[in-house]
């Protein structure tokens with residue numbers, strides 16, 4: 258029996274070339290901007306673009322013309338449903354010449370990303386001052402992912418995140434006050450000071466956590482998506498997690514059911530290249546996390562996570578597909594965290610050179626370039642920065658002045674009331 262199973266597996270192996278495994282990386286296609294035109298062809302097109310190198314996260318030169326290269330950062334594996342037309346992608350992503358028409362949109366993204374950046378820096382300061390306890394995982398460097406995703410969602414859609422949750426919660430609409438107060442363990446925090454950094458929650462904005470167990474949120478996201486399909490409420494669930502979380506059993510169980518039942522869920526892996534201090538090549542048998550999608554009957558998409566426009570365009574497409582019954586997608590956002598895994602990690606396992614290279618693609622820097630192309634001046638941005646500074650400082654003051662978390666609230670949240 259065993260021998261026969263192996264034989265069959267061996268026979269099937271060549272056919273799998275474009276649907277999984279490290280060799281399959283060559284079948285990814287470009288999503289976004291004009292580069293998409295060149296590599297996005299029909300299903301099974303042998304001329305599909307090559308997947309970006311996991312380290313450089315750049316499509317190969319063969320994929321696009323030099324002029325297109327600057328904008329062509331999102332790549333997509335195509336083994337699933339519904340590739341969009343090139344025209345649609347162009348409209349979704351825009352191009353340098355047309356960014357003027359997206360001025361306000363870009364300003365909104367910059368505003369939010371800058372707020373997240375400054376919020377995180379102030380969190381680090383509060384932690385160093387001993388005002389924030391427990392763990393603290395910063396989102397610095399990954400801001401474009403959270404902001405681009407939120408921009409592609411409707412208010413009623415559900416969003417789950419790992420413990421690296423402050424930035425995503427802010428992007429979803431949580432106030433800086435409620436977020437900072439939670440870090441300070443205050444009753445005015447989003448989880449009434451009982452959850453802390455890793456357990457943000459915001460029902461009003463359909464931000465459903467904040468999870469400390471790696472990958473713990475992934476099966477839950479399949480659950481809300483199942484509910485949406487069952488009740489036909491039209492909502493889409495987006496679930497974020499790290500590259501390390503894709504080695505957790507719950508990831509595979511959730512994707513398997515979501516693929517089987519065509520649930521309206523987008524699984525988004527924020528591939529920041531490390532699980533704590535371990536680089537991805539030491540934990541994953543495949544170079545691109547997106548390659549794990551086709552095995553569960555869903556398309557795997559690769560997107561450049563440092564460019565908010567690319568993130569928005571990529572997500573808009575897959576969210577639309579999920580909302581209209583086309584089923585789930587696994588999206589891999591190529592990103593990078595500029596700080597250590599958590600506040601106590603000096604990140605000695607990577608070189609200064611590596612960090613410097615990635616910082617050249619800082620989401621804020623990339624967004625500033627788009628803004629310049631859209632005709633926004635440095636003075637305008639400085640005024641926004643000043644405004645945001647006031648918001649963040651007010652949040653710190655709010656957190657400091659708030660009442661500590663209450664024991665009664667904790668007891669009521671943990672224990673059922675005793676019968677008299």
Ligand SMILES: Cc1ncc(C[n+]2csc(CCOP(=O)(O)OP(=O)(O)O)c2C)c(N)n1
Pocket residue numbers: 419421469470471498499500501502503527529531532533598
């Ligand atoms: C089930 C489980 N195993 C191990 C841990 C310890 N742990 C916390 S974060 C982490 C790394 C996860 O890396 P990744 O999923 O890539 O997310 P990132 O921190 O890079 O955002 C580990 C192993 C945990 N919290 N839960």
Ligand SMILES: [Mg+2]
Pocket residue numbers: 499500501527528529530531532533
């Ligand atoms: Mg990681």
